[in-house]
Amino acid sequence: MKQDDAAAFSGGQPQPLQGEWLLCDLDGTLIASDMLDESFWAASAHNPLAPLGAARALASGGRSGLKAQLAGLTTVAPEVLPYRAPVLELLESWRAAGGRCALVTASDERIARAIADHLGLFDAVHGSTAGQNLKGAAKAAFILEHYGAQVTYVGDSAADLAVWQSVERGITVAAPQALRRKAEATPAQILHMETAPPETGHRLPPLLRALRPHQWLKNLLIFLPMLAAHALELSTFLQSLVAFVAFSLVASSVYVLNDLLDLAADRAHPRKRHRPFASGALPLRTGFWLAPGLVLAGFALALTLGPVFLAVMALYYALTTAYSFRLKRLAILDICTLAALYAMRVVAGGAATGIELSAWLLAFTIFLFFSLAAVKRQAELVDNQASGREAAAGRGYRTEDLMLVSMMAVASGYLSVLVMALYVESEAVQGLYATPQALWGACGVLLYWLSRCVLLTHRGEMHDDPVVFALRDRTSQVCMVLILGLFTAGSF
Template structure:
């Protein structure tokens, strides 16, 4: 039971979702449960038949949320602590399920009591207003919240406190309470939403242009087809990135760098991401259909493979590396399908081995980072830090095989059709040998970015290597 003592200062009642927490536990628990069991959407729909409180109870039980890593608002915490220091009482009252709310209150240690939905009663809006009035009396509490659904609660509060509320809501809230205060601690921005799309990763999608360049077909129609294939791939890839971030919230928050990602840090509401993923997918599908049903089928295969990777395959040892290599190569296949350019077996073989190497480097980097932080395994992956030597050998071995494929291609009759001076192309083999060896060494020393492709775009040496490759390729055509 709540303490009904009348104090000089009213009890400070704090909402959880969007107020104390820069997130929403309903979405948090859904994505956590979905990451554990792909049947979650169907089971959630079944639970919802018994009401929202029942849905929250199911998700709270099905999910595995680490309350110590959630994105709390430090300014709200400081406000609550200051209230307690003045001798006031505090209560966490939320529509989220009681079990998770209690764990949050225990972790923070700044609330005298905590109340949440119990599987039957959804403690939200009018229900919350009635609950608080019965226990604290009319105007017996100050209420801190962020949403229009809280207006019925503010109507019975002695003091209205809004957190990051829009101007229109502030005006409505001010009319309800004799006292009011507005806190502005943070807000989602267009920049944060753009960051969530990972535009720096779109560089990978430039592989769709490779068939065009490899075949030396640079007419306007082919260029436009490749461009729209690039746009479709970028939209669908960003949809998958958003989905992956939502499924990886716990692992990202436990990571020293990934915890700064928009969804993990609370810079963007998870609710936004829940709609961004299908919206981006739909836009990409429409462009894919415009490029023909064959290209659309390739994109469907890419999306299915990537989704399977996000939901399960990324936790399977070696399988994850094979899938990543395949996802890179699919981009080249898509470029060929979009433009109607037949793909060379040499190009596909080179791509598979090179991208297997880069995927292994990515895992090597994660394992080295885990070892440096004193962990025995990489969070959410199927590897132990003891696997570093083997993964490193996989990376360098596959990379060298890709160079061997290139060397064999340079000795084939096919190369003479496109390059009058193929001897100049041997310089590419030397550059690749150096670059692959250096990437593995940089990773071994713990200096690799989480994604080797992103690292390569920012690394001056890698940029010089790319320039040299272009020079040797041009030499094969012009010398």
């Protein structure tokens, strides 16, 4: 490490000479993400066939051709990217002290310029073009040719070691210890910049959050056919349990895919922007192996339950994938799809155990979960109204649709209560319950709970997912216990 330039880092902070250049990398440095991955998922969100075009571009033009292809397919919104606050502060203080800043990145130059224009912190911008991938040794040679060695380079990866070998000073950003040691072994004078958690934290917590294990509770619907038919044998329970695990793995795969395709909309949302991929806590590249790995594991388990269950799961996966790519952007149809996906969990429970489903159960499930899906959209529109936005990001609704969506939530919820009430008076219930009158109490509790959900959502007090809200809300927990208790009491 050179010691003759220590004055440049006085007080542990880089201090420029008048007009001195600070060269900053983009991927993993200025932002806690990678623009190649961002471009890939943004292009895929607009066109499901974009990955095929990307593969052709990579085969014919290498990484630089791939970057140019993806940059031409879509526009990544620079205002919602996960910027690293300490790096932004460094750029601002450097310019305030009389220095100059340049963005030098392996990302496509068009994307780099859009980001630089948004931030207004750079005096020059350099990125990859169709014929040049500005990374590693190529970036080091470019910097020496255009700026010389007396610069400070800010980077974050092993590819930046070639640059630190060539320049006077360097700063690592959120670098692991192994990379820090390698950087310190270069001729450059090195400083290390920390970033706030979760960016420098362990990858396991955000990885688990990306799977959304709390959403697996929706898959408890798989046990509903077994409970409704009072088929409480151990073999039936084990079949339902395997189906539950298989559905949970496949559902998590879809959640990961949905988060990757919905990055821009999530980052514009007051709560969803904290999701692991949207916030930058989890690299987007993780999704390339996580999503297919989960779905393969889920289908491997599904094979043990027979062809009917496997077919139901395949249909579920196809419908959820279609929802992620397109259906979630279509008003009304997105709510219908969510209700159908809930109903398919019940169908899967019947397919796994061989229990024939009643029309009562299917009708109740469809109306109830259409209502909850509408409540979810209602909550998003209430957030839009509070923030003054005219449309829901990534959805087919406008804020003016709030009243209609609320009406759909109420009407469908009350229809589910009506179906339950008709079921209580049907002949089918007489053979399953010794005291079916107790089920009338369950109808009353469900009526209260659904009405309360819509009211709280109207007031802006509902989590955007009513199922998650119900699991955390004390009143909802009491209602669930009462309903289970009344159904149990009806059996005796």
